[in-house]
Amino acid sequence: xxxxxxxxxxxxxxxxxxxxxxxxxxxxxxxxxxxxxxxxxxxxxxxxxxxxxxxxxxxxxxxxxxxxxxxxxxxxxxxxxxxxxxxxxxxxxxxxxxxxxxxxxxxxxxxxxx
Amino acid sequence: xxxxxxxxxxxxxxxxxxxxxxxxxxxxxxxxxxxxxxxxxxxxxxxxxxxxxxxxxxxxxxxxxxxxxxxxxxxxxxxxxxxxxxxxxxxxxxxxxxxxxxxxxxxxxx
Numbered sequence: 051x052x053x054x055x056x057x058x059x060x061x062x063x064x065x066x067x068x069x070x071x072x073x074x075x076x077x078x079x080x081x082x083x084x085x086x087x088x089x090x091x092x093x094x095x096x097x098x099x100x101x102x103x104x105x106x107x108x109x110x111x112x113x114x115x116x117x118x119x120x121x122x123x124x125x126x127x128x129x130x131x132x133x134x135x136x137x138x139x140x141x142x143x144x145x146x147x148x149x150x151x152x153x154x155x156x157x158x159x160x161x162x163x164x
Numbered sequence: 165x166x167x168x169x170x171x172x173x174x175x176x177x178x179x180x181x182x183x184x185x186x187x188x189x190x191x192x193x194x195x196x197x198x199x200x201x202x203x204x205x206x207x208x209x210x211x212x213x214x215x216x217x218x219x220x221x222x223x224x225x226x227x228x229x230x231x232x233x234x235x236x237x238x239x240x241x242x243x244x245x246x247x248x249x250x251x252x253x254x255x256x257x258x259x260x261x262x263x264x265x266x267x268x269x270x271x272x273x274x
Contacts, residue, residue, distance in 0.1 A: 059204070083261060093252060095265035102261075141206060147260045149214075152197070156206040 056155035063132045071127040073142030086127045089139040132162045170255045170266035185240045187255030196238040201252040245273040
């Protein structure tokens with residue numbers, strides 16, 4: 051069975067600084083997708099970034115980037131130039147391309163301090 | 165616009181009173197699923213559906229029912245809600261590469 055682990059329940063960062071959120075996962079699959087979702091106080095699940103396992107290049111979306119280490123089964127999220135609007139719960143998730151398997155970590159609550 | 169719509173967003177009910185949370189998607193996705201989110205536990209899958217009339221249990225199915233009579237709709241039914249079902253619920257539909265979530269339903273059972 052696949053598992054996703056986020057070992058940092060809470061983190062904080064000063065505005066304009068950089069923060070890295072950790073995620074590890076366990077799978078025997080070779081092809082899969084990894085995601086970071088942001089959940090602000092509105093509770094909506096917002097896709098931040100997606101990584102395809104067969105792509106070696108790390109995904110980047112504006113201030114958000116990942117460090118994908120397939121052999122180590124690690125998928126960390128780096129947020130650069132943190133903004134107050136980045137304050138939210140962040141979930142790491144694993145998905146197989148076919149079937150129902152979609153697994154979430156327990157989340158990291160990030161607070162950006164003015 | 166690609167959308168998953170679930171209703172209601174907030175619901176307070178009493179123990180034992182049957183309720184239904186609706187979910188509809190406009191992307192013609194075959195896969196749909198329901199999750200509950202609890203503090204410290206992340207999102208856990210309740211039920212999923214791989215197509216019309218095809219549903220199966222997820223990790224925490226006890227106390228819930230679902231149906232999939234049409235491709236776009238996937239309602240979650242609580243026949244006899246109990247306080248331990250107080251939670252935040254999400255419906256999702258997915259393609260091969262991404263999942264799309266509804267806005268969430270905050271359910272309180274008293």
